[in-house]
Amino acid sequence: MKQKIKDFALVTIGAFISAVAFNSMFVENHIASGGVGGLAISMNALxxxxxxxxxxxxxxxxxxxxFFCLGKEVFIKTVYGAWIYPIFIKLTAGLPTLTHNTLLAAIFGGAVLGFGLGLVFIGHSSTGGTGIIVQLFEKYTPIPLGTSMAFVDGIVVGLGFIAFDADTVMYSIIALLSITYVVNLVMAGADSSRNIMIISRHHAKIKEYITKVADRGVTELPMVGGxxxxxxxxxMTTVSRLEYQKLETNILAIDETAFIVVMPATQVRGRGFSLQKMHPNLEKDILIPM
Structure with a gap:
């Protein structure tokens, strides 16, 4: 229940931020950066x-x-996002345009709108429109979310040549790149974890700390010094970004000469991350949860 409330809160806040950027940066500057919103700007001009x-x-x-391809749960949250986003666009329609410099509007408007969309996607939803198509790509293909969004929205940007001149469309492409970059940044930041390799003469004590104190799974790998x-x-263990600094501090307290290799893990699935952690030992597990 708490997760559902969190998801709906993220969708609401993200949709509001996106609507503010849409009205205060894009509309008056004719930046059709993709999606149904970009089409709306083109249709408004035409x-x-x-x-x-x-x-x-x-x-x-x-x-x-x-509803038919992504399931009832995603549909319910998407209906909410698809409803609240245009409502926020209506409510924020009277906002003044923050800049009439099209380049600045494309870059900063794209960054703000991308941040809002990133929050919506973290809430496992979308503002509807082509975001639904992006979710379909994410579910049925290995294409990263940001890449599929750039592809789908790029088609919409290309249609802007019907309504606007080439300069305006190129500014829209800059906005699209800005949105895509920030969405990827927000998504990676939300899921970012650290995969850690540790070589130490006190590996038994470090393993005990990781499993019993840090409450993370650990794998022992046999190795030969070159x-x-x-x-x-x-x-080898995987922890969240926020857990890493404390883990490193305690490992070095056990063995100040420990050799530690830290690698980014932008997406982690399994117990303790995408699934609730289960503490009973399961014989068939590769990583036994402690």
């Missing part, structure tokens, strides 16, 4: 259509696709 209404109505067929030819044990 036919004078209300951007919020266009985003709302264009989501209907895509929501049906979401220079000495002596057999030893290397420990």
């Amino acid at each position: 036919f004078g259509w209300n951007t919020a209404n266009f985003v709302l109505y264009a989501n209907i067929p895509l929501l049906l696709l979401c 220079f000495t030819g002596q057999e030893n044990r290397m420990l």
Whole structure:
């Protein structure tokens, strides 16, 4: 229940931030950076259509696709995001345009909007529109979320040539790149963990600390020193980014000469990360949870 509340809060805050960037940076500068929002800006320039209404109505067929392909739970959260985003666009429509410098609007507007979208995606939802197509790519293909978003939104940006001149479209591409970069940054930051390799003469004490105090799984790997030819044990464990500094401090307290290799792990699945940790020992596990 707490996770659901957290998800809906992230979607709400992210949708609001995105709507603010949309109205205060993109609309008046004609930056059609992709997605249904980008199409809305193009349609507004061509036919004078209300951007919020266009985003709302264009989501209907895509929501049906979401229901049948992504499941009921994602559909429910996506319905909320697809509803609240155009509502926030309407509520923030009166905001003044922060800059009429199109380049600045593309870069900083893209960064703010990308941050908002990143929060929405962390909440396992989207603002509807082409975000649903991006989620389909994430589910059924190995393509990274940011890359699939760039591909789908790139098509929408290309359609901007119908409504705007080449300079405006190129600014829209800059905005799209800014959005994609920040979304990837936010997503990686949310899931970022550290995979740690430890070589120490006190590996038994370090293993005991990791399993019993840090409450993380650990793997022992047999190894032979390339220079000495002596057999030893290397420990491997994975911890969250926030846990790493404390873990390193305590390892060095046990053995100040410990050799530690830290590698980024941008996505970790399993107990203690994507699944709830289970403490009973399971014989068939490779990493026994402690």
